[in-house]
Amino acid sequence: MENIFAKRMDNVPSSFISEILKLIDDTEIISFAGGLPNKDLFPVKEIRNAANYQLENYGTEILQYSTTEGYLPLREFIAERYNKNKNLNISAENVLITHGSQQALDLIGKVFLNDNDAVAIEEPGYLGAIQCLSIFSKNFVPIKLENDGLNLEELHIAYENFSPKIIYTVPNFQNPTGISYSFEKRNKIVDLLKSYNTFIIEDDPYGELRYEDEEIESFGKLLPEQTILLGSFSKIVAPGFRIGWLIAPDKIMDKFVIAKQAADLHSNYVGQRIIYQYLKDTDLDKHILDIKATYNSQRLTMIESIERYFPKSVEFTKPNGGMFLWVTLPKNISAVNLLNHSIEKKVAFVPGDPFYVKKSDVNTLRLNYSCSDEKTIEEGIKRLAICIKELIK
Numbered sequence: 001m002e003n004i005f006a007k008r009m010d011n012v013p014s015s016f017i018s019e020i021l022k023l024i025d026d027t028e029i030i031s032f033a034g035g036l037p038n039k040d041l042f043p044v045k046e047i048r049n050a051a052n053y054q055l056e057n058y059g060t061e062i063l064q065y066s067t068t069e070g071y072l073p074l075r076e077f078i079a080e081r082y083n084k085n086k087n088l089n090i091s092a093e094n095v096l097i098t099h100g101s102q103q104a105l106d107l108i109g110k111v112f113l114n115d116n117d118a119v120a121i122e123e124p125g126y127l128g129a130i131q132c133l134s135i136f137s138k139n140f141v142p143i144k145l146e147n148d149g150l151n152l153e154e155l156h157i158a159y160e161n162f163s164p165k166i167i168y169t170v171p172n173f174q175n176p177t178g179i180s181y182s183f184e185k186r187n188k189i190v191d192l193l194k195s196y197n198t199f200i201i202e203d204d205p206y207g208e209l210r211y212e213d214e215e216i217e218s219f220g221k222l223l224p225e226q227t228i229l230l231g232s233f234s235k236i237v238a239p240g241f242r243i244g245w246l247i248a249p250d251k252i253m254d255k256f257v258i259a260k261q262a263a264d265l266h267s268n269y270v271g272q273r274i275i276y277q278y279l280k281d282t283d284l285d286k287h288i289l290d291i292k293a294t295y296n297s298q299r300l301t302m303i304e305s306i307e308r309y310f311p312k313s314v315e316f317t318k319p320n321g322g323m324f325l326w327v328t329l330p331k332n333i334s335a336v337n338l339l340n341h342s343i344e345k346k347v348a349f350v351p352g353d354p355f356y357v358k359k360s361d362v363n364t365l366r367l368n369y370s371c372s373d374e375k376t377i378e379e380g381i382k383r384l385a386i387c388i389k390e391l392i393k
């Protein structure tokens, strides 16, 4: 099989998380490793009603091929929601429905990246973006993510020295750290990017899962001409639909439509129609409030348990939204090593390694709180604390 595969597949990281999930396919394990939304919150009944309604009334129509851009009323719904909730000025023509926001990343790679083009990315960054974009270029320029957003000095150096065509960011409740960019940092980033021939990818699947504080203006508002905004129904309705979207300025929209057409003609039309019917019949805001109520108490339990049980030398983020928090162990403690110990105590998490493009055997790790109830979270953190203490001494 030597020399049969394309060069672009060389050294593409495999999904570390699915490897871990396989390893811990044990129902007794308390897992903070996944990144899934809580299935108990999926609106099964409402989706069933929406599916029945669409099939009964529009059966032959929704089973037919459709347009590459996506179902227009759904695109209008998405644009109007941004305009109403985030004070943006988006028109449905600038919304492309994608197969999850993950496909949007693939299209971005296809539209922008030649082999070895520079891509700036948060460090640590979303591993799905690292995996997807590395198929197109492995020339990542990591920019340190601080508690209020990207490190500006590193950003400046990256643009002066490497001219990245795109910079990939998750400014709200980032995966993996839970960090959000402050308003001040966003403005400084905008000031810097304005003078370069570049696009900022604003990947925002968690923005609606805010438990505290006010909404912060998005890059889509602050720098619309250079922002590609990604969104998804995965975390606010259900990921099984695989319906997300990409919003881009007029001047580059055509390229995305062509790339999408070449990839799959269009996203699953039945799914788009069902989700649209669901959005018409139900109160999405109320549904999101229910999700937030559950995740927020899980989040608070995780924070309180860490404060109570972890040694004080361990640092962690206290995100005010999303599904994750990020732990930094004392310098010489390897998170992979900790995982080996913690699996024996039947608790799992994702070590930081796959979230870095240029580092390994790091002392950081990601914890997910969306899928465990409060009692389980406290028990899991207690066990993890025992393992950490064993390694520290």
Ligand SMILES: Cc1ncc(COP(=O)(O)O)c(C=O)c1O
Binding pocket: 035, 099, 100, 101, 102, 103, 126, 128, 170, 175, 203, 205, 231, 232, 233, 234, 239, 242, 243, 244
């Ligand atoms: C930051 C980020 N972007 C994109 C995705 C992919 O989401 P989707 O289900 O919309 O493809 C995820 C999924 O976890 C994510 O965390």
